[in-house]
Amino acid sequence: MSQDIYVVIEHLQGQVSDISYTMLAGARELSQATGGKVIAVLLGHNAKDLAEDFAADQILYLDHELLAEFTSDAYQKALADLISKDQPRAVLFGNTSIGADVASVLSMRLGLPLVSSCRSFTEEGKFVSQICGGKIMAEGELPSPIALVTMAPGGYQPDQGRSVDSPPVTESTVPALEALRVTLSKYIEPESTDVDISKEPLLIAVGRGIQNKDNIELADALAQAIGGVVCGSRPVIDQGWLSTSRLVGKSGKQVKLKIYFAMGISGAPEHTEAITQSDTIIAVNTDPKAPIFDIAKYGIQMDLFELVEVLTEHLKAKV
Ligand SMILES: Cc1cc2nc3c(=O)[nH]c(=O)nc-3n(C[C@H](O)[C@H](O)[C@H](O)COP(=O)(O)OP(=O)(O)OC[C@H]3O[C@@H](n4cnc5c(N)ncnc54)[C@H](O)[C@@H]3O)c2cc1C
Incomplete structure:
Protein backbone atom coordinates (compact mmCIF):
# COMPACT_ATOMS: atom_id res chain seq x y z
CA MET A 1 0.00 0.00 0.00
CA SER A 2 1.35 3.44 -0.87
CA GLN A 3 0.15 7.04 -0.66
CA ASP A 4 1.00 7.67 -4.33
CA ILE A 5 -1.53 9.10 -6.77
CA TYR A 6 -1.63 7.38 -10.17
CA VAL A 7 -2.85 9.32 -13.20
CA VAL A 8 -3.90 7.27 -16.23
CA ILE A 9 -2.79 9.36 -19.20
CA GLU A 10 -5.35 9.63 -21.97
CA HIS A 11 -4.10 9.90 -25.53
CA LEU A 12 -5.50 9.29 -28.96
CA GLN A 13 -3.77 9.27 -32.34
CA GLY A 14 -0.49 10.45 -30.82
CA GLN A 15 -2.04 13.40 -28.97
CA VAL A 16 -2.17 13.60 -25.18
CA SER A 17 -5.55 15.04 -24.25
CA ASP A 18 -5.89 18.10 -22.04
CA ILE A 19 -7.71 16.13 -19.35
CA SER A 20 -4.45 14.24 -18.67
CA TYR A 21 -2.73 17.49 -17.69
CA THR A 22 -5.76 18.58 -15.67
CA MET A 23 -5.53 15.30 -13.75
CA LEU A 24 -1.79 15.74 -13.14
CA ALA A 25 -2.56 19.15 -11.60
CA GLY A 26 -5.28 17.61 -9.42
CA ALA A 27 -3.00 14.73 -8.44
CA ARG A 28 -0.35 17.20 -7.27
CA GLU A 29 -2.84 18.87 -4.94
CA LEU A 30 -4.05 15.51 -3.62
CA SER A 31 -0.51 14.19 -3.15
CA GLN A 32 0.24 17.13 -0.86
CA ALA A 33 -2.48 15.83 1.46
CA THR A 34 -1.52 12.13 1.21
CA GLY A 35 2.24 12.72 1.28
CA GLY A 36 2.76 10.43 -1.74
CA LYS A 37 4.16 10.94 -5.23
CA VAL A 38 2.40 11.81 -8.47
CA ILE A 39 2.87 8.94 -10.92
CA ALA A 40 1.79 9.29 -14.56
CA VAL A 41 0.77 5.93 -16.01
CA LEU A 42 1.28 5.82 -19.76
CA LEU A 43 -0.01 2.86 -21.77
CA GLY A 44 0.96 2.56 -25.44
CA HIS A 45 3.37 1.11 -27.95
CA ASN A 46 6.53 3.02 -28.92
CA ALA A 47 4.85 5.96 -27.21
CA LYS A 48 7.48 6.99 -24.66
CA ASP A 49 7.91 10.35 -26.43
CA LEU A 50 4.45 11.39 -25.32
CA ALA A 51 5.76 11.66 -21.78
CA GLU A 52 8.00 14.67 -22.25
CA ASP A 53 6.01 17.36 -20.43
CA PHE A 54 4.14 15.61 -17.62
CA ALA A 55 4.29 17.41 -14.26
CA ALA A 56 4.78 14.12 -12.37
CA ASP A 57 7.44 12.70 -10.05
CA GLN A 58 7.70 9.56 -12.12
CA ILE A 59 6.26 7.93 -15.23
CA LEU A 60 5.28 4.29 -15.32
CA TYR A 61 5.33 3.20 -18.93
CA LEU A 62 3.50 0.06 -20.06
CA ASP A 63 4.49 -0.88 -23.61
CA HIS A 64 2.71 -3.55 -25.63
CA GLU A 65 1.62 -3.74 -29.27
CA LEU A 66 -1.95 -4.36 -28.12
CA LEU A 67 -1.83 -1.06 -26.24
CA ALA A 68 -0.90 0.90 -29.39
CA GLU A 69 -4.46 2.24 -29.60
CA PHE A 70 -7.00 2.46 -26.82
CA THR A 71 -9.29 -0.50 -26.27
CA SER A 72 -11.17 -0.81 -23.03
CA ASP A 73 -10.38 -4.50 -22.78
CA ALA A 74 -6.59 -4.11 -22.99
CA TYR A 75 -6.49 -1.08 -20.68
CA GLN A 76 -8.59 -2.86 -18.05
CA LYS A 77 -6.35 -5.93 -18.03
CA ALA A 78 -3.11 -3.95 -17.86
CA LEU A 79 -4.38 -1.57 -15.17
CA ALA A 80 -6.04 -4.24 -13.03
CA ASP A 81 -2.68 -5.96 -12.79
CA LEU A 82 -0.81 -2.72 -12.02
CA ILE A 83 -3.24 -1.49 -9.36
CA SER A 84 -3.36 -4.87 -7.61
CA LYS A 85 0.44 -5.01 -7.51
CA ASP A 86 1.21 -1.39 -6.54
CA GLN A 87 -1.82 -0.53 -4.36
CA PRO A 88 -1.70 3.27 -4.88
CA ARG A 89 -3.82 5.57 -2.68
CA ALA A 90 -5.86 6.78 -5.69
CA VAL A 91 -6.02 6.28 -9.44
CA LEU A 92 -7.30 9.19 -11.54
CA PHE A 93 -9.03 8.72 -14.90
CA GLY A 94 -10.61 11.31 -17.21
CA ASN A 95 -14.36 11.68 -16.80
CA THR A 96 -14.50 10.97 -20.53
CA SER A 97 -15.83 8.14 -22.68
CA ILE A 98 -12.45 6.42 -22.34
CA GLY A 99 -11.89 7.04 -18.61
CA ALA A 100 -15.45 6.30 -17.49
CA ASP A 101 -15.43 3.07 -19.51
CA VAL A 102 -12.22 1.75 -17.95
CA ALA A 103 -12.72 3.05 -14.40
CA SER A 104 -16.25 1.67 -14.00
CA VAL A 105 -15.26 -1.83 -15.09
CA LEU A 106 -12.11 -1.77 -12.92
CA SER A 107 -14.24 -0.72 -9.96
CA MET A 108 -16.37 -3.85 -10.38
CA ARG A 109 -13.46 -6.09 -11.24
CA LEU A 110 -11.26 -5.07 -8.30
CA GLY A 111 -14.08 -4.30 -5.87
CA LEU A 112 -12.84 -0.71 -5.43
CA PRO A 113 -14.97 2.39 -4.79
CA LEU A 114 -15.30 4.89 -7.65
CA VAL A 115 -15.70 8.64 -7.15
CA SER A 116 -17.08 10.14 -10.36
CA SER A 117 -17.10 13.66 -11.85
CA CYS A 118 -14.49 15.00 -9.42
CA ARG A 119 -13.57 18.62 -10.18
CA SER A 120 -10.93 19.26 -7.53
CA PHE A 121 -9.42 18.22 -4.22
CA THR A 122 -9.29 20.23 -1.01
CA GLU A 123 -6.12 20.90 0.98
CA GLU A 124 -7.19 18.09 3.34
CA GLY A 125 -7.45 15.64 0.42
CA LYS A 126 -11.25 15.59 0.19
CA PHE A 127 -12.82 15.22 -3.25
CA VAL A 128 -15.21 17.83 -4.68
CA SER A 129 -17.55 16.32 -7.27
CA GLN A 130 -20.27 17.87 -9.39
CA ILE A 131 -23.65 16.18 -9.22
CA CYS A 132 -27.20 16.89 -10.46
CA GLY A 133 -26.06 18.32 -13.76
CA GLY A 134 -23.47 20.56 -12.10
CA LYS A 135 -26.02 22.25 -9.83
CA ILE A 136 -24.57 20.73 -6.63
CA MET A 137 -20.94 20.29 -5.61
CA ALA A 138 -20.52 17.37 -3.21
CA GLU A 139 -17.48 17.18 -0.89
CA GLY A 140 -16.37 13.98 0.79
CA GLU A 141 -13.55 11.88 2.20
CA LEU A 142 -11.71 9.90 -0.42
CA PRO A 143 -12.68 6.25 0.21
CA SER A 144 -9.81 4.11 1.43
CA PRO A 145 -7.60 2.20 1.05
CA ILE A 146 -7.65 2.66 -2.76
CA ALA A 147 -10.02 5.01 -4.57
CA LEU A 148 -10.69 5.18 -8.29
CA VAL A 149 -11.63 8.70 -9.39
CA THR A 150 -12.89 10.10 -12.69
CA MET A 151 -11.96 13.76 -13.11
CA ALA A 152 -13.92 16.39 -15.02
CA PRO A 153 -12.28 19.58 -16.32
CA GLY A 154 -12.86 22.94 -14.68
CA GLY A 155 -11.04 22.67 -11.34
CA TYR A 156 -7.51 22.99 -12.71
CA GLN A 157 -6.02 24.43 -15.89
CA PRO A 158 -4.17 21.93 -18.10
CA ASP A 159 -1.06 24.15 -18.01
CA GLN A 160 -0.77 23.46 -14.26
CA GLY A 161 -0.08 19.82 -15.17
CA ARG A 162 2.66 20.57 -17.69
CA SER A 163 6.35 20.72 -16.89
CA VAL A 164 9.48 21.64 -18.83
CA ASP A 165 11.46 18.88 -17.13
CA SER A 166 10.77 15.32 -18.09
CA PRO A 167 10.39 13.04 -15.03
CA PRO A 168 12.16 9.66 -14.93
CA VAL A 169 10.46 6.90 -16.92
CA THR A 170 10.24 3.37 -15.48
CA GLU A 171 9.08 0.54 -17.71
CA SER A 172 6.48 -1.58 -15.97
CA THR A 173 5.65 -5.16 -16.86
CA VAL A 174 2.49 -5.79 -18.87
CA PRO A 175 0.43 -8.91 -18.15
CA ALA A 176 -0.56 -11.30 -20.95
CA LEU A 177 -2.98 -9.38 -23.16
CA GLU A 178 -3.87 -12.16 -25.54
CA ALA A 179 -7.49 -13.32 -25.86
CA LEU A 180 -8.84 -9.78 -25.84
CA ARG A 181 -12.51 -9.58 -26.74
CA VAL A 182 -12.11 -6.21 -28.44
CA THR A 183 -9.31 -5.07 -30.73
CA LEU A 184 -9.07 -2.05 -32.97
CA SER A 185 -9.14 -2.85 -36.67
CA LYS A 186 -9.33 0.66 -38.14
CA TYR A 187 -9.60 4.26 -36.99
CA ILE A 188 -12.16 6.17 -39.06
CA GLU A 189 -12.19 9.97 -39.01
CA PRO A 190 -15.68 11.43 -39.43
CA GLU A 191 -16.24 12.98 -42.85
CA SER A 192 -16.08 16.72 -42.65
CA THR A 193 -18.73 18.37 -44.78
CA ASP A 194 -19.28 21.30 -42.43
CA VAL A 195 -17.23 23.97 -40.65
CA ASP A 196 -15.01 22.64 -37.90
C1 LIG B 1 -23.14 10.66 -21.44
C2 LIG B 1 -23.74 12.02 -21.74
C3 LIG B 1 -23.15 12.80 -22.71
C4 LIG B 1 -23.66 14.06 -22.96
N1 LIG B 1 -23.04 14.83 -23.91
C5 LIG B 1 -23.48 16.08 -24.11
C6 LIG B 1 -22.80 16.95 -25.03
O1 LIG B 1 -21.85 16.56 -25.70
N2 LIG B 1 -23.24 18.22 -25.14
C7 LIG B 1 -24.32 18.71 -24.43
O2 LIG B 1 -24.66 19.89 -24.59
N3 LIG B 1 -24.98 17.91 -23.57
C8 LIG B 1 -24.59 16.61 -23.40
N4 LIG B 1 -25.28 15.82 -22.54
C9 LIG B 1 -26.55 16.32 -22.00
C10 LIG B 1 -26.38 17.25 -20.80
O3 LIG B 1 -26.36 16.47 -19.61
C11 LIG B 1 -27.56 18.25 -20.69
O4 LIG B 1 -28.76 17.54 -20.66
C12 LIG B 1 -27.61 19.24 -21.85
O5 LIG B 1 -26.34 19.86 -22.03
C13 LIG B 1 -28.65 20.30 -21.54
O6 LIG B 1 -28.78 21.14 -22.64
P1 LIG B 1 -29.38 22.60 -22.48
O7 LIG B 1 -28.55 23.38 -21.53
O8 LIG B 1 -29.56 23.13 -23.86
O9 LIG B 1 -30.84 22.31 -21.92
P2 LIG B 1 -31.45 22.54 -20.46
O10 LIG B 1 -30.61 21.93 -19.42
O11 LIG B 1 -32.87 22.14 -20.56
O12 LIG B 1 -31.34 24.12 -20.26
C14 LIG B 1 -32.10 25.06 -20.96
C15 LIG B 1 -31.79 26.39 -20.33
O13 LIG B 1 -32.41 27.41 -21.08
C16 LIG B 1 -32.87 28.41 -20.18
N5 LIG B 1 -33.94 29.13 -20.88
C17 LIG B 1 -35.18 28.69 -21.22
N6 LIG B 1 -35.84 29.62 -21.89
C18 LIG B 1 -35.03 30.69 -21.98
C19 LIG B 1 -35.15 31.98 -22.58
N7 LIG B 1 -36.26 32.35 -23.25
N8 LIG B 1 -34.12 32.84 -22.50
C20 LIG B 1 -32.97 32.50 -21.84
N9 LIG B 1 -32.81 31.29 -21.26
C21 LIG B 1 -33.81 30.39 -21.34
C22 LIG B 1 -33.33 27.64 -18.97
O14 LIG B 1 -33.34 28.47 -17.81
C23 LIG B 1 -32.28 26.54 -18.90
O15 LIG B 1 -31.20 26.90 -18.05
C24 LIG B 1 -24.79 14.55 -22.26
C25 LIG B 1 -25.37 13.75 -21.26
C26 LIG B 1 -24.86 12.51 -21.02
C27 LIG B 1 -25.49 11.67 -19.93
Whole structure:
Protein backbone atom coordinates (compact mmCIF):
# COMPACT_ATOMS: atom_id res chain seq x y z
CA MET A 1 0.00 0.00 0.00
CA SER A 2 1.35 3.44 -0.87
CA GLN A 3 0.15 7.04 -0.66
CA ASP A 4 1.00 7.67 -4.33
CA ILE A 5 -1.53 9.10 -6.77
CA TYR A 6 -1.63 7.38 -10.17
CA VAL A 7 -2.85 9.32 -13.20
CA VAL A 8 -3.90 7.27 -16.23
CA ILE A 9 -2.79 9.36 -19.20
CA GLU A 10 -5.35 9.63 -21.97
CA HIS A 11 -4.10 9.90 -25.53
CA LEU A 12 -5.50 9.29 -28.96
CA GLN A 13 -3.77 9.27 -32.34
CA GLY A 14 -0.49 10.45 -30.82
CA GLN A 15 -2.04 13.40 -28.97
CA VAL A 16 -2.17 13.60 -25.18
CA SER A 17 -5.55 15.04 -24.25
CA ASP A 18 -5.89 18.10 -22.04
CA ILE A 19 -7.71 16.13 -19.35
CA SER A 20 -4.45 14.24 -18.67
CA TYR A 21 -2.73 17.49 -17.69
CA THR A 22 -5.76 18.58 -15.67
CA MET A 23 -5.53 15.30 -13.75
CA LEU A 24 -1.79 15.74 -13.14
CA ALA A 25 -2.56 19.15 -11.60
CA GLY A 26 -5.28 17.61 -9.42
CA ALA A 27 -3.00 14.73 -8.44
CA ARG A 28 -0.35 17.20 -7.27
CA GLU A 29 -2.84 18.87 -4.94
CA LEU A 30 -4.05 15.51 -3.62
CA SER A 31 -0.51 14.19 -3.15
CA GLN A 32 0.24 17.13 -0.86
CA ALA A 33 -2.48 15.83 1.46
CA THR A 34 -1.52 12.13 1.21
CA GLY A 35 2.24 12.72 1.28
CA GLY A 36 2.76 10.43 -1.74
CA LYS A 37 4.16 10.94 -5.23
CA VAL A 38 2.40 11.81 -8.47
CA ILE A 39 2.87 8.94 -10.92
CA ALA A 40 1.79 9.29 -14.56
CA VAL A 41 0.77 5.93 -16.01
CA LEU A 42 1.28 5.82 -19.76
CA LEU A 43 -0.01 2.86 -21.77
CA GLY A 44 0.96 2.56 -25.44
CA HIS A 45 3.37 1.11 -27.95
CA ASN A 46 6.53 3.02 -28.92
CA ALA A 47 4.85 5.96 -27.21
CA LYS A 48 7.48 6.99 -24.66
CA ASP A 49 7.91 10.35 -26.43
CA LEU A 50 4.45 11.39 -25.32
CA ALA A 51 5.76 11.66 -21.78
CA GLU A 52 8.00 14.67 -22.25
CA ASP A 53 6.01 17.36 -20.43
CA PHE A 54 4.14 15.61 -17.62
CA ALA A 55 4.29 17.41 -14.26
CA ALA A 56 4.78 14.12 -12.37
CA ASP A 57 7.44 12.70 -10.05
CA GLN A 58 7.70 9.56 -12.12
CA ILE A 59 6.26 7.93 -15.23
CA LEU A 60 5.28 4.29 -15.32
CA TYR A 61 5.33 3.20 -18.93
CA LEU A 62 3.50 0.06 -20.06
CA ASP A 63 4.49 -0.88 -23.61
CA HIS A 64 2.71 -3.55 -25.63
CA GLU A 65 1.62 -3.74 -29.27
CA LEU A 66 -1.95 -4.36 -28.12
CA LEU A 67 -1.83 -1.06 -26.24
CA ALA A 68 -0.90 0.90 -29.39
CA GLU A 69 -4.46 2.24 -29.60
CA PHE A 70 -7.00 2.46 -26.82
CA THR A 71 -9.29 -0.50 -26.27
CA SER A 72 -11.17 -0.81 -23.03
CA ASP A 73 -10.38 -4.50 -22.78
CA ALA A 74 -6.59 -4.11 -22.99
CA TYR A 75 -6.49 -1.08 -20.68
CA GLN A 76 -8.59 -2.86 -18.05
CA LYS A 77 -6.35 -5.93 -18.03
CA ALA A 78 -3.11 -3.95 -17.86
CA LEU A 79 -4.38 -1.57 -15.17
CA ALA A 80 -6.04 -4.24 -13.03
CA ASP A 81 -2.68 -5.96 -12.79
CA LEU A 82 -0.81 -2.72 -12.02
CA ILE A 83 -3.24 -1.49 -9.36
CA SER A 84 -3.36 -4.87 -7.61
CA LYS A 85 0.44 -5.01 -7.51
CA ASP A 86 1.21 -1.39 -6.54
CA GLN A 87 -1.82 -0.53 -4.36
CA PRO A 88 -1.70 3.27 -4.88
CA ARG A 89 -3.82 5.57 -2.68
CA ALA A 90 -5.86 6.78 -5.69
CA VAL A 91 -6.02 6.28 -9.44
CA LEU A 92 -7.30 9.19 -11.54
CA PHE A 93 -9.03 8.72 -14.90
CA GLY A 94 -10.61 11.31 -17.21
CA ASN A 95 -14.36 11.68 -16.80
CA THR A 96 -14.50 10.97 -20.53
CA SER A 97 -15.83 8.14 -22.68
CA ILE A 98 -12.45 6.42 -22.34
CA GLY A 99 -11.89 7.04 -18.61
CA ALA A 100 -15.45 6.30 -17.49
CA ASP A 101 -15.43 3.07 -19.51
CA VAL A 102 -12.22 1.75 -17.95
CA ALA A 103 -12.72 3.05 -14.40
CA SER A 104 -16.25 1.67 -14.00
CA VAL A 105 -15.26 -1.83 -15.09
CA LEU A 106 -12.11 -1.77 -12.92
CA SER A 107 -14.24 -0.72 -9.96
CA MET A 108 -16.37 -3.85 -10.38
CA ARG A 109 -13.46 -6.09 -11.24
CA LEU A 110 -11.26 -5.07 -8.30
CA GLY A 111 -14.08 -4.30 -5.87
CA LEU A 112 -12.84 -0.71 -5.43
CA PRO A 113 -14.97 2.39 -4.79
CA LEU A 114 -15.30 4.89 -7.65
CA VAL A 115 -15.70 8.64 -7.15
CA SER A 116 -17.08 10.14 -10.36
CA SER A 117 -17.10 13.66 -11.85
CA CYS A 118 -14.49 15.00 -9.42
CA ARG A 119 -13.57 18.62 -10.18
CA SER A 120 -10.93 19.26 -7.53
CA PHE A 121 -9.42 18.22 -4.22
CA THR A 122 -9.29 20.23 -1.01
CA GLU A 123 -6.12 20.90 0.98
CA GLU A 124 -7.19 18.09 3.34
CA GLY A 125 -7.45 15.64 0.42
CA LYS A 126 -11.25 15.59 0.19
CA PHE A 127 -12.82 15.22 -3.25
CA VAL A 128 -15.21 17.83 -4.68
CA SER A 129 -17.55 16.32 -7.27
CA GLN A 130 -20.27 17.87 -9.39
CA ILE A 131 -23.65 16.18 -9.22
CA CYS A 132 -27.20 16.89 -10.46
CA GLY A 133 -26.06 18.32 -13.76
CA GLY A 134 -23.47 20.56 -12.10
CA LYS A 135 -26.02 22.25 -9.83
CA ILE A 136 -24.57 20.73 -6.63
CA MET A 137 -20.94 20.29 -5.61
CA ALA A 138 -20.52 17.37 -3.21
CA GLU A 139 -17.48 17.18 -0.89
CA GLY A 140 -16.37 13.98 0.79
CA GLU A 141 -13.55 11.88 2.20
CA LEU A 142 -11.71 9.90 -0.42
CA PRO A 143 -12.68 6.25 0.21
CA SER A 144 -9.81 4.11 1.43
CA PRO A 145 -7.60 2.20 1.05
CA ILE A 146 -7.65 2.66 -2.76
CA ALA A 147 -10.02 5.01 -4.57
CA LEU A 148 -10.69 5.18 -8.29
CA VAL A 149 -11.63 8.70 -9.39
CA THR A 150 -12.89 10.10 -12.69
CA MET A 151 -11.96 13.76 -13.11
CA ALA A 152 -13.92 16.39 -15.02
CA PRO A 153 -12.28 19.58 -16.32
CA GLY A 154 -12.86 22.94 -14.68
CA GLY A 155 -11.04 22.67 -11.34
CA TYR A 156 -7.51 22.99 -12.71
CA GLN A 157 -6.02 24.43 -15.89
CA PRO A 158 -4.17 21.93 -18.10
CA ASP A 159 -1.06 24.15 -18.01
CA GLN A 160 -0.77 23.46 -14.26
CA GLY A 161 -0.08 19.82 -15.17
CA ARG A 162 2.66 20.57 -17.69
CA SER A 163 6.35 20.72 -16.89
CA VAL A 164 9.48 21.64 -18.83
CA ASP A 165 11.46 18.88 -17.13
CA SER A 166 10.77 15.32 -18.09
CA PRO A 167 10.39 13.04 -15.03
CA PRO A 168 12.16 9.66 -14.93
CA VAL A 169 10.46 6.90 -16.92
CA THR A 170 10.24 3.37 -15.48
CA GLU A 171 9.08 0.54 -17.71
CA SER A 172 6.48 -1.58 -15.97
CA THR A 173 5.65 -5.16 -16.86
CA VAL A 174 2.49 -5.79 -18.87
CA PRO A 175 0.43 -8.91 -18.15
CA ALA A 176 -0.56 -11.30 -20.95
CA LEU A 177 -2.98 -9.38 -23.16
CA GLU A 178 -3.87 -12.16 -25.54
CA ALA A 179 -7.49 -13.32 -25.86
CA LEU A 180 -8.84 -9.78 -25.84
CA ARG A 181 -12.51 -9.58 -26.74
CA VAL A 182 -12.11 -6.21 -28.44
CA THR A 183 -9.31 -5.07 -30.73
CA LEU A 184 -9.07 -2.05 -32.97
CA SER A 185 -9.14 -2.85 -36.67
CA LYS A 186 -9.33 0.66 -38.14
CA TYR A 187 -9.60 4.26 -36.99
CA ILE A 188 -12.16 6.17 -39.06
CA GLU A 189 -12.19 9.97 -39.01
CA PRO A 190 -15.68 11.43 -39.43
CA GLU A 191 -16.24 12.98 -42.85
CA SER A 192 -16.08 16.72 -42.65
CA THR A 193 -18.73 18.37 -44.78
CA ASP A 194 -19.28 21.30 -42.43
CA VAL A 195 -17.23 23.97 -40.65
CA ASP A 196 -15.01 22.64 -37.90
CA ILE A 197 -16.39 24.42 -34.82
CA SER A 198 -13.29 23.45 -32.80
CA LYS A 199 -11.28 25.82 -35.03
CA GLU A 200 -13.66 28.79 -34.91
CA PRO A 201 -12.72 31.83 -32.76
CA LEU A 202 -16.31 32.88 -32.00
CA LEU A 203 -19.33 30.66 -31.46
CA ILE A 204 -22.98 31.51 -30.87
CA ALA A 205 -24.24 28.50 -28.92
CA VAL A 206 -27.92 27.74 -28.51
CA GLY A 207 -29.56 25.42 -26.03
CA ARG A 208 -33.04 24.11 -25.34
CA GLY A 209 -34.04 27.67 -24.43
CA ILE A 210 -34.14 28.49 -28.16
CA GLN A 211 -37.43 26.53 -28.18
CA ASN A 212 -37.72 25.39 -31.81
CA LYS A 213 -35.96 25.00 -35.14
CA ASP A 214 -37.39 28.19 -36.65
CA ASN A 215 -35.72 30.27 -33.93
CA ILE A 216 -32.27 29.05 -35.00
CA GLU A 217 -32.37 31.76 -37.66
CA LEU A 218 -32.18 34.37 -34.86
CA ALA A 219 -28.86 32.84 -33.80
CA ASP A 220 -27.73 32.67 -37.44
CA ALA A 221 -28.45 36.38 -37.90
CA LEU A 222 -26.49 37.23 -34.74
CA ALA A 223 -23.60 35.00 -35.88
CA GLN A 224 -23.48 36.77 -39.24
CA ALA A 225 -23.56 40.20 -37.63
CA ILE A 226 -20.73 39.36 -35.25
CA GLY A 227 -18.69 37.10 -37.56
CA GLY A 228 -19.26 33.81 -35.76
CA VAL A 229 -20.72 30.37 -36.30
CA VAL A 230 -23.75 28.74 -34.64
CA CYS A 231 -23.40 25.59 -32.55
CA GLY A 232 -25.59 23.91 -29.95
CA SER A 233 -26.09 21.78 -26.91
CA ARG A 234 -27.24 18.16 -27.03
CA PRO A 235 -31.04 18.73 -26.99
CA VAL A 236 -30.73 21.07 -29.98
CA ILE A 237 -28.79 18.46 -31.95
CA ASP A 238 -31.02 15.57 -30.80
CA GLN A 239 -34.09 17.45 -32.07
CA GLY A 240 -32.38 17.88 -35.44
CA TRP A 241 -32.38 21.69 -35.24
CA LEU A 242 -28.63 21.71 -36.00
CA SER A 243 -26.37 19.02 -37.48
CA THR A 244 -24.25 16.71 -35.31
CA SER A 245 -21.08 18.50 -36.45
CA ARG A 246 -22.27 21.52 -34.42
CA LEU A 247 -22.54 19.67 -31.10
CA VAL A 248 -20.39 21.05 -28.28
CA GLY A 249 -19.67 18.83 -25.29
CA LYS A 250 -18.66 15.43 -24.08
CA SER A 251 -20.20 13.65 -27.06
CA GLY A 252 -19.39 16.46 -29.48
CA LYS A 253 -16.48 18.85 -29.98
CA GLN A 254 -14.15 20.50 -27.47
CA VAL A 255 -13.68 24.17 -28.25
CA LYS A 256 -10.97 26.66 -27.29
CA LEU A 257 -12.01 30.04 -28.52
CA LYS A 258 -12.00 33.74 -27.89
CA ILE A 259 -15.74 34.16 -27.31
CA TYR A 260 -18.42 31.60 -26.49
CA PHE A 261 -21.85 33.19 -26.45
CA ALA A 262 -24.25 30.74 -24.77
CA MET A 263 -27.98 31.38 -25.12
CA GLY A 264 -30.56 29.29 -23.29
CA ILE A 265 -27.97 26.74 -22.14
CA SER A 266 -28.14 25.60 -18.51
CA GLY A 267 -24.46 24.63 -18.19
CA ALA A 268 -24.57 20.87 -17.54
CA PRO A 269 -21.11 19.38 -16.94
CA GLU A 270 -21.29 17.35 -20.17
CA HIS A 271 -21.59 20.64 -22.04
CA THR A 272 -19.30 22.94 -20.05
CA GLU A 273 -16.37 20.51 -19.91
CA ALA A 274 -15.84 21.30 -23.58
CA ILE A 275 -15.76 25.09 -23.23
CA THR A 276 -13.78 25.81 -20.07
CA GLN A 277 -10.72 26.82 -22.05
CA SER A 278 -12.48 29.63 -23.88
CA ASP A 279 -11.15 33.13 -23.21
CA THR A 280 -14.56 34.70 -22.60
CA ILE A 281 -17.86 32.97 -21.96
CA ILE A 282 -20.97 35.13 -22.17
CA ALA A 283 -24.21 33.52 -20.99
CA VAL A 284 -27.83 34.57 -21.42
CA ASN A 285 -30.32 32.69 -19.28
CA THR A 286 -33.57 33.48 -17.48
CA ASP A 287 -32.59 31.32 -14.50
CA PRO A 288 -30.22 33.19 -12.12
CA LYS A 289 -29.11 29.84 -10.66
CA ALA A 290 -28.16 28.27 -14.01
CA PRO A 291 -24.68 26.69 -13.56
CA ILE A 292 -23.47 28.32 -16.79
CA PHE A 293 -23.22 31.58 -14.80
CA ASP A 294 -20.55 29.96 -12.57
CA ILE A 295 -18.12 29.80 -15.48
CA ALA A 296 -19.29 32.81 -17.52
CA LYS A 297 -17.24 35.98 -17.49
CA TYR A 298 -20.36 38.00 -18.33
CA GLY A 299 -23.83 36.78 -17.36
CA ILE A 300 -27.08 38.29 -18.62
CA GLN A 301 -30.18 37.20 -16.72
CA MET A 302 -32.96 37.79 -19.23
CA ASP A 303 -35.12 36.25 -21.92
CA LEU A 304 -32.89 35.59 -24.90
CA PHE A 305 -35.70 36.57 -27.27
CA GLU A 306 -35.72 40.07 -25.80
CA LEU A 307 -32.00 40.36 -26.42
CA VAL A 308 -31.02 38.63 -29.65
CA GLU A 309 -32.76 40.77 -32.25
CA VAL A 310 -31.87 44.03 -30.53
CA LEU A 311 -28.23 42.95 -30.23
CA THR A 312 -28.11 41.82 -33.87
CA GLU A 313 -29.51 45.13 -35.10
CA HIS A 314 -27.10 47.04 -32.88
CA LEU A 315 -24.11 45.09 -34.21
CA LYS A 316 -25.24 45.51 -37.81
CA ALA A 317 -25.50 49.26 -37.29
CA LYS A 318 -21.91 49.33 -35.96
CA VAL A 319 -20.34 47.78 -39.09
C1 LIG B 1 -23.14 10.66 -21.44
C2 LIG B 1 -23.74 12.02 -21.74
C3 LIG B 1 -23.15 12.80 -22.71
C4 LIG B 1 -23.66 14.06 -22.96
N1 LIG B 1 -23.04 14.83 -23.91
C5 LIG B 1 -23.48 16.08 -24.11
C6 LIG B 1 -22.80 16.95 -25.03
O1 LIG B 1 -21.85 16.56 -25.70
N2 LIG B 1 -23.24 18.22 -25.14
C7 LIG B 1 -24.32 18.71 -24.43
O2 LIG B 1 -24.66 19.89 -24.59
N3 LIG B 1 -24.98 17.91 -23.57
C8 LIG B 1 -24.59 16.61 -23.40
N4 LIG B 1 -25.28 15.82 -22.54
C9 LIG B 1 -26.55 16.32 -22.00
C10 LIG B 1 -26.38 17.25 -20.80
O3 LIG B 1 -26.36 16.47 -19.61
C11 LIG B 1 -27.56 18.25 -20.69
O4 LIG B 1 -28.76 17.54 -20.66
C12 LIG B 1 -27.61 19.24 -21.85
O5 LIG B 1 -26.34 19.86 -22.03
C13 LIG B 1 -28.65 20.30 -21.54
O6 LIG B 1 -28.78 21.14 -22.64
P1 LIG B 1 -29.38 22.60 -22.48
O7 LIG B 1 -28.55 23.38 -21.53
O8 LIG B 1 -29.56 23.13 -23.86
O9 LIG B 1 -30.84 22.31 -21.92
P2 LIG B 1 -31.45 22.54 -20.46
O10 LIG B 1 -30.61 21.93 -19.42
O11 LIG B 1 -32.87 22.14 -20.56
O12 LIG B 1 -31.34 24.12 -20.26
C14 LIG B 1 -32.10 25.06 -20.96
C15 LIG B 1 -31.79 26.39 -20.33
O13 LIG B 1 -32.41 27.41 -21.08
C16 LIG B 1 -32.87 28.41 -20.18
N5 LIG B 1 -33.94 29.13 -20.88
C17 LIG B 1 -35.18 28.69 -21.22
N6 LIG B 1 -35.84 29.62 -21.89
C18 LIG B 1 -35.03 30.69 -21.98
C19 LIG B 1 -35.15 31.98 -22.58
N7 LIG B 1 -36.26 32.35 -23.25
N8 LIG B 1 -34.12 32.84 -22.50
C20 LIG B 1 -32.97 32.50 -21.84
N9 LIG B 1 -32.81 31.29 -21.26
C21 LIG B 1 -33.81 30.39 -21.34
C22 LIG B 1 -33.33 27.64 -18.97
O14 LIG B 1 -33.34 28.47 -17.81
C23 LIG B 1 -32.28 26.54 -18.90
O15 LIG B 1 -31.20 26.90 -18.05
C24 LIG B 1 -24.79 14.55 -22.26
C25 LIG B 1 -25.37 13.75 -21.26
C26 LIG B 1 -24.86 12.51 -21.02
C27 LIG B 1 -25.49 11.67 -19.93
